[in-house]
Amino acid sequence: MKKDTEFFGDIQLSKKMLAAITEMGFEEPSPIQSQTIPLVLAGNDVIGQAQTGTGKTAAFGIPTLERIVDNRQIQALVLTPTRELAIQISEELTKIGKFKRIKALPIYGGQSIDRQIRALKFGVQVVIGTPGRLLDHIRRNTIKLDSVKTLILDEADEMLDMGFIDDIETIIQNIPAEDRQTLLFSATMPAPIAKLAGRYMKQPHKVTISKEQLTVPLIDQWYYETREKLEGLCRVLDVEEIGRLIIFCRTKKGVDDLVASLQARGYMSDGLHGDLSQSQRDRVMKKFRDGKLEILVATDVAARGLDIEDITHVINYDIPQDHESYVHRIGRTGRAGKKGSAITFIEPREYRQLKIIEKLAKTRIIRKQLPSSADILERQREVIKTRLAQTLDRRGFTDYHSIIVDLSSDYDPVDIAAAAVKLYQEGYKEKPEETAAPLAHTGAEPGMVRLFINIGRSQKIRPEDIVRTIANEADIPGSMIGVINIYDKFTFVEIPEDVAERVMSVMHRNTIKGYKINVEPAKSR
Numbered sequence: 031m032k033k034d035t036e037f038f039g040d041i042q043l044s045k046k047m048l049a050a051i052t053e054m055g056f057e058e059p060s061p062i063q064s065q066t067i068p069l070v071l072a073g074n075d076v077i078g079q080a081q082t083g084t085g086k087t088a089a090f091g092i093p094t095l096e097r098i099v100d101n102r103q104i105q106a107l108v109l110t111p112t113r114e115l116a117i118q119i120s121e122e123l124t125k126i127g128k129f130k131r132i133k134a135l136p137i138y139g140g141q142s143i144d145r146q147i148r149a150l151k152f153g154v155q156v157v158i159g160t161p162g163r164l165l166d167h168i169r170r171n172t173i174k175l176d177s178v179k180t181l182i183l184d185e186a187d188e189m190l191d192m193g194f195i196d197d198i199e200t201i202i203q204n205i206p207a208e209d210r211q212t213l214l215f216s217a218t219m220p221a222p223i224a225k226l227a228g229r230y231m232k233q234p235h236k237v238t239i240s241k242e243q244l245t246v247p248l249i250d251q252w253y254y255e256t257r258e259k260l261e262g263l264c265r266v267l268d269v270e271e272i273g274r275l276i277i278f279c280r281t282k283k284g285v286d287d288l289v290a291s292l293q294a295r296g297y298m299s300d301g302l303h304g305d306l307s308q309s310q311r312d313r314v315m316k317k318f319r320d321g322k323l324e325i326l327v328a329t330d331v332a333a334r335g336l337d338i339e340d341i342t343h344v345i346n347y348d349i350p351q352d353h354e355s356y357v358h359r360i361g362r363t364g365r366a367g368k369k370g371s372a373i374t375f376i377e378p379r380e381y382r383q384l385k386i387i388e389k390l391a392k393t394r395i396i397r398k399q400l401p402s403s404a405d406i407l408e409r410q411r412e413v414i415k416t417r418l419a420q421t422l423d424r425r426g427f428t429d430y431h432s433i434i435v436d437l438s439s440d441y442d443p444v445d446i447a448a449a450a451v452k453l454y455q456e457g458y459k460e461k462p463e464e465t466a467a468p469l470a471h472t473g474a475e476p477g478m479v480r481l482f483i484n485i486g487r488s489q490k491i492r493p494e495d496i497v498r499t500i501a502n503e504a505d506i507p508g509s510m511i512g513v514i515n516i517y518d519k520f521t522f523v524e525i526p527e528d529v530a531e532r533v534m535s536v537m538h539r540n541t542i543k544g545y546k547i548n549v550e551p552a553k554s555r
């Protein structure tokens with residue numbers, strides 16, 4: 031007889047299932063997977079708790095999809111707290127169910143309901159949804175849940191949290207109770223959840239991986255105490271070797287403000303929060319996943335479940351409201367065995383709150399001093415060294431040989447090279463980002479050039495002062511100068527292209543009301 035099962039660790043799975051997860055690069059089950067998959071396959075209710083990034087999606091996904099039969103009825107329903115997570119889980123389940131040809135459909139608010147209705151009519155076996163939109167479909171009678179056998183609450187504690195509980199109960203009431211299997215998964219399971227779960231679950235098996243520590247040991251965790259968080263953040267961004275980064279803020283406005291400040295300083299960043307349109311949310315997430323965006327600034331909407339490759343750092347620009355939020359936020363890095371760094375900024379009065387989080391998350395968050403100017407310089411030197419080495423390796427600089435040959439009759443070659451680096455470093459200091467094109471037109475009207483003016487801590491400088499100074503120093507009428515945008519410590523002006531060079535050279539290292547200012551072309555994002 032032909033064998034149609036194979037082993038994943040010591041779990042017996044169908045060949046089709048094993049082929050799919052092998053294609054996904056899974057060789058061995060993770061601890062939560064080896065403990066929960068057999069229980070779920072046997073039809074049990076399960077509460078699964080394991081650290082962030084340890085494969086909980088596949089822990090419920092593999093056995094649930096393995097039990098799905100070949101018809102076009104909804105047999106499994108996954109509830110998630112956010113739209114982005116619904117999309118992500120739908121993608122992962124589609125991969126897991128690839129050879130079983132399982133149709134999974136994400137259903138969430140902000141997306142055309144008609145399109146969802148058409149897809150549901152076509153017939154799918156797994157639905158992954160956010161509670162609000164699911165309720166919508168239930169009320170419109172556009173979704174049939176009477177053949178659902180498995181209900182999964184991913185991020186169960188968040189789902190059962192006060193805000194969601196009524197919605198969840200209504201959804202549960204639409205699923206036949208007799209043969210319903212219920213699964214709860216999360217990295218955090220506060221005690222009251224187990225009690226609540228008792229209402230919906232039948233003799234649940236509780237599986238807990240690693241009781242000692244809620245956070246992942248591969249994540250380095252530290253904090254900075256400062257009253258100047260923006261300045262501190264920029265220093266950190268200048269010294270840390272960052273691949274991809276999520277910065278968490280407490281409020282939507284906080285996200286918008288920080289994005290504006292970072293963009294103005296030339297850091298490629300964009301925001302994600304609940305007030306954006308769904309198409310904006312999708313666009314930002316796509317850019318971030320595709321590596322076209324280095325810094326994602328977000329509210330807690332991005333704290334749970336998101337699995338994005340190579341996030342090297344998570345920064346809590348605002349301290350999280352509780353230890354659960356801390357655990358989930360920092361868990362966006364250090365996933366699937368990779369290393370990560372989690373940095374928290376606190377103001378002096380938030381020290382106690384940090385200590386409470388540290389204690390409840392059963393972790394260690396060490397204190398560090400903000401990088402000094404010397405650290406930043408040191409890092410710039412390293413970057414220059416790397417770039418020089420790359421340039422040397424790539425060749426293509428022979429055009430410049432004659433300069434060196436000419437100079438070497440009078441100077442030592444090592445001195446010439448060092449002087450070239452100094453020249454570069456001085457330029458580099460003024461333009462921290464390599465993308466700073468000379469006189470960038472970033473966002474400016476045709477024929478105009480936008481300049482970025484950093485006025486440091488000199489809060490007393492008003493836009494009129496800036497316009498007057500530029501007009502006087504560069505000898506152009508004030509009416510030619512447009513003031514674009516005013517933030518705390520910097521502002522943009524737009525000036526005609528043909529006077530840009532002059533304004534730049536006159537204004538460079540000038541002062542306004544005795545304060546030193548810094549003028550440079552606005553950088554493209």
Ligand SMILES: Nc1ncnc2c1ncn2[C@@H]1O[C@H](COP(=O)(O)OP(=O)(O)OP(=O)(O)O)[C@@H](O)[C@H]1O
Pocket residue numbers: 055056057058059060063080081082083084085086087088216217334335336337361362365366
């Ligand atoms: N057995 C495995 N072998 C290799 N990689 C795996 C395995 N299981 C899961 N992964 C990968 O590990 C990553 C993290 O998995 P997943 O998103 O399911 O974590 P999680 O436990 O749900 O985390 P969170 O608590 O943040 O939601 C994913 O990229 C997933 O594809």
Ligand SMILES: [Mg+2]
Pocket residue numbers: 086087184335
């Ligand atoms: Mg998850």
